[in-house]
Amino acid sequence: MIAGISIYEILTVTSILFFIGxxxxxxxxxxxxxxxxxxxxxxxxxxxxxxxxxxxxxxMLQGVVFSIFIIAVAAAETALAxxxxxxxxxxxxxxxxxxxEIMKY
Amino acid sequence: xxxxxxxxxxxxLIVSAIASVSSKKMLRSVIYLLFTLCGIAxxxxxxxxxxxxxxxxxxxxxxxxxxxxxxxxxxxxxxMELEVAKLSKKIxxxxxxxxxxxxxxxxxxxxxxxxxxxxxxxxTEQIGLKxxxxxxGGFILPFEVISVLLLAAMIGAIVIAxxxxxxxxxxxxxxxNEDK
Numbered sequence: 468m469i470a471g472i473s474i475y476e477i478l479t480v481t482s483i484l485f486f487i488g489x490x491x492x493x494x495x496x497x498x499x500x501x502x503x504x505x506x507x508x509x510x511x512x513x514x515x516x517x518x519x520x521x522x523x524x525x526x527m528l529q530g531v532v533f534s535i536f537i538i539a540v541a542a543a544e545t546a547l548a549x550x551x552x553x554x555x556x557x558x559x560x561x562x563x564x565x566x567x568e569i570m571k572y
Numbered sequence: 573x574x575x576x577x578x579x580x581x582x583x584x585l586i587v588s589a590i591a592s593v594s595s596k597k598m599l600r601s602v603i604y605l606l607f608t609l610c611g612i613a614x615x616x617x618x619x620x621x622x623x624x625x626x627x628x629x630x631x632x633x634x635x636x637x638x639x640x641x642x643x644x645x646x647x648x649x650x651x652m653e654l655e656v657a658k659l660s661k662k663i664x665x666x667x668x669x670x671x672x673x674x675x676x677x678x679x680x681x682x683x684x685x686x687x688x689x690x691x692x693x694x695x696t697e698q699i700g701l702k703x704x705x706x707x708x709g710g711f712i713l714p715f716e717v718i719s720v721l722l723l724a725a726m727i728g729a730i731v732i733a734x735x736x737x738x739x740x741x742x743x744x745x746x747x748x749n750e751d752k
Contacts, residue, residue, distance in 0.1 A: 491593030525690040543725035550733035
């Protein structure tokens with residue numbers, strides 16, 4: 468644990484990060500920006516896992532292992548999303564949300 | 573000392589996250605996201621999870637950011653500015669987020685955490701043994717499932733990104749519009 472820092476302060480920072488991500492998710496109009504906001508949200512939750520593991524259950528490793536899994540899933544998700552976005556750009560020449568109204572062809 | 577470092581990291585995290593979701597230039601917002609991710613790695617270093625910090629730096633700062641920059645450069649015209657939401661929408665979403673944050677913070681501060689004072693650090697060896705143990709509480713099954721998932725995502729990304737060719741040099745949307 469960090470000397471002199473309580474768990475409340477870290478949880479406050481991660482909550483702020485989470486809601487910044489939600490704000491970006493709802494206000495951005497571009498698919499790549501939305502992907503970046505999702506990364507922010509995922510990272511905030513990963514810090515929560517790690518910090519709660521460290522402060523409340525220091526003898527266990529569940530939080531660390533779960534955060535490794537979350538990072539792996541986030542990497543897979545980003546790769547797929549980038550592939551979908553590139554394919555979409557080839558088909559409709561735009562990555563704005565308002566242009567993506569058809570699902571196939 | 574660690575207090576100061578944590579506060580500096582927190583300020584970097586929050587400021588660059590806000591800049592990342594509000595910047596009008598696409599590439600700049602990706603770079604602000606990179607700062608945020610590096611700050612998160614700094615927090616992992618502070619609470620003594622060196623392995624996780626290394627993963628954060630390699631996978632996020634080295635992998636995902638490069639992937640996003642790649643797609644930005646492939647797709648976006650750099651000088652083009654992003655379309656921003658209407659002011660009224662921004663205010664409404666900001667208010668909703670502030671209310672949600674208030675709910676979160678009141679819940680967190682009213683909850684009594686029984687914190688265990690400890691300064692023991694976790695080694696990479698312990699994490700590896702936990703990941704690969706097949707006894708009670710081991711994580712061998714999720715580990716294998718994740719490896720299959722990564723393989724599936726790799727193949728899927730290749731198949732999706734390959735796509736179909738444009739019809740006689742034009743994007744498909746133009747061909748579709750003519751058909752209508």
